[in-house]
Amino acid sequence: MSDPGDIRLGHRPLIVADIDEVVLEFLTPFAAFLEAREHTLLPRSFRLTGNIIDRRKGDAVSDVATKALLGAFYAEQDRWQTPASEVGETLAGLSGEADIVFLTAMPPSHAAVRRALLDTLGLSYPLLASEEPKGPLVKQLHGGRDLPLVFVDDILRNLRSVREEVPACLLINLMANADFRALAPPPDAGMHIATDWPEAAKVIRDHWSAANSG
Structure with a gap:
């Protein structure tokens, strides 16, 4: 609606x-979702962009990648959110x-x-x-x-x-x-x-x- x-x-x-x-x-289950995908959410500032680290590369993911990860999380939010x-x-x-x-x-x-x-x-x-x-x-x-x-x-x-x-x-x-x-x-x-x-x-x-x- x-x-x-x-x-x-x-x-x-x-x-x-x-x-x-x-x-x-949201943030706690989203962090768990990211960990399952070899990413880490760091509480460094009050935003998502710049705080999601790709552990395989060792650097923060882009704004586009952040939005893609967020979309993937929402698609299966019922498996993660409490x-x-x-x-x-x-x-x-x-x-x-x-x-x-x-x-x-x-x-x-x-x-x-x-x-x-x-x-x-x-x-x-x-x-x-x-x-x-x-x-x-x-x-x-x-x-x-x-x-x-x-x-x-x-x-x-x-x-x-x-x-x-x-x-x-x-x-x-x-x-x-x-x-x-x-x-x-x-x-x-x-x-x-x-x-x-x-x-x-x-x-x-x-x-x-x-x-x-x-």
């Missing part, structure tokens, strides 16, 4: 969550209070494999797969409703994109892999950091409580 207009929401808060490094582990810590039970609890939609930055051609994997893991929330900026997609999805909106992502660019389109949105920066999280640029003022889903849920519920009491 790649059209926000296809998703029907109830009259309650909305939580939009990224997938890679947020709902599913849920982020406590995501299933946390989202199950939040789903009693809010609608949940997954927004993943990946080619829609890989969406069917991702959908099947999420369903197998019991994460059967609506899925949008798009390589477009996330801000306009979240704005279209929310539709200007006077209801709380939450966006959870590991990438600062995406958080800024949503803030630009929907300034009232609660923004949470969450990243599963601790090694690369330490290399990430700090979030902007007003963005909340959560180290895991239970902490994110507390930030969300505290925000809702403050909004209701106000």
Whole structure:
């Protein structure tokens, strides 16, 4: 699914969550995938390009090769990716209070494999797969409703994109892999950091409580 207009929401808060490094582990299984192909992922900077080493040659692979490896990984992601810590039970609890939609930055051609994997893991929330900026997609999805909106992502660019389109949105920066999280640029003022889903849920519920009491 790649059209926000296809998703029907109830009259309650909305939580939009990224997938890679947020709902599913990405960097740890991707590193294992690379190791099986005689490559190594080094946590030297907050990016993939330049950090994937071909062990047979001893140097970093090109941007083109990086994209090819990423595409190969996504094609068989169901063999490698696992849920982020406590995501299933946390989202199950939040789903009693809010609608949940997954927004993943990946080619829609890989969406069917991702959908099947999420369903197998019991994460059967609506899925949008798009390589477009996330801000306009979240704005279209929310539709200007006077209801709380939450966006959870590991990438600062995406958080800024949503803030630009929907300034009232609660923004949470969450990243599963601790090694690369330490290399990430700090979030902007007003963005909340959560180290895991239970902490994110507390930030969300505290925000809702403050909004209701106000």
